[in-house]
Amino acid sequence: MKVINYNGQQIEYHIEYKKIKNLYIQIKDKNVLVKAPKFLKEKYIDDFVNKKAKWIWTKLNEEKQNQIEKDYTEEDYKKLEVKLNQICNKLINTTKLVPNKIRIRNIKYAWGTCSANKNITINLKLVDKADEEIEYVVLHELCHLKYMNHSKKFWELVEKYMPNYKEIRKKLKHNR
Numbered sequence: 385m386k387v388i389n390y391n392g393q394q395i396e397y398h399i400e401y402k403k404i405k406n407l408y409i410q411i412k413d414k415n416v417l418v419k420a421p422k423f424l425k426e427k428y429i430d431d432f433v434n435k436k437a438k439w440i441w442t443k444l445n446e447e448k449q450n451q452i453e454k455d456y457t458e459e460d461y462k463k464l465e466v467k468l469n470q471i472c473n474k475l476i477n478t479t480k481l482v483p484n485k486i487r488i489r490n491i492k493y494a495w496g497t498c499s500a501n502k503n504i505t506i507n508l509k510l511v512d513k514a515d516e517e518i519e520y521v522v523l524h525e526l527c528h529l530k531y532m533n534h535s536k537k538f539w540e541l542v543e544k545y546m547p548n549y550k551e552i553r554k555k556l557k558h559n560r
């Protein structure tokens with residue numbers, strides 16, 4: 385085990401020699417693993433890791449940040465449910481796209497999903513987002529009732545009902 389110092393913190397790392405061509409650093413579950421080609425000198429690897437100290441430190445902190453997940457309560461659920469009702473009524477009325485069921489779940493990898501049997505799932509985490517952002521997610525999923533893909537036609541349909549959707553989409557991506 386080896387150590388680098390950064391920001392007054394000691395960061396441990398391990399070197400793993402492999403049959404690879406390039407040196408790279410992998411950060412997983414708070415472990416810093418340096419994968420190195422067999423022919424590389426240890427000194428060269430250590431220098432490389434030291435040069436990357438800031439990046440490693442940032443990545444480790446990001447990982448920590450991601451692990452702090454808010455605990456959502458029944459109250460959040462109800463709050464989003466009320467908002468969703470209004471938004472869905474409005475959007476279903478204007479688009480005439482009608483889902484089979486809409487439900488709220490604390491899902492991990494998407495803001496919303498739409499299944500082949502026309503069930504829409506909306507992420508509970510949206511409770512902390514602005515109304516327009518929730519509206520965008522609902523509209524996006526409603527449009528999947530017509531196009532089960534992200535084709536040009538799909539995006540044209542989204543744009544038809546929300547001309548500034550690109551802006552809102554960007555917001556959702558950046559403060560996730």
Ligand SMILES: [Zn+2]
Pocket residue numbers: 524528533534
């Ligand atoms: Zn989609």
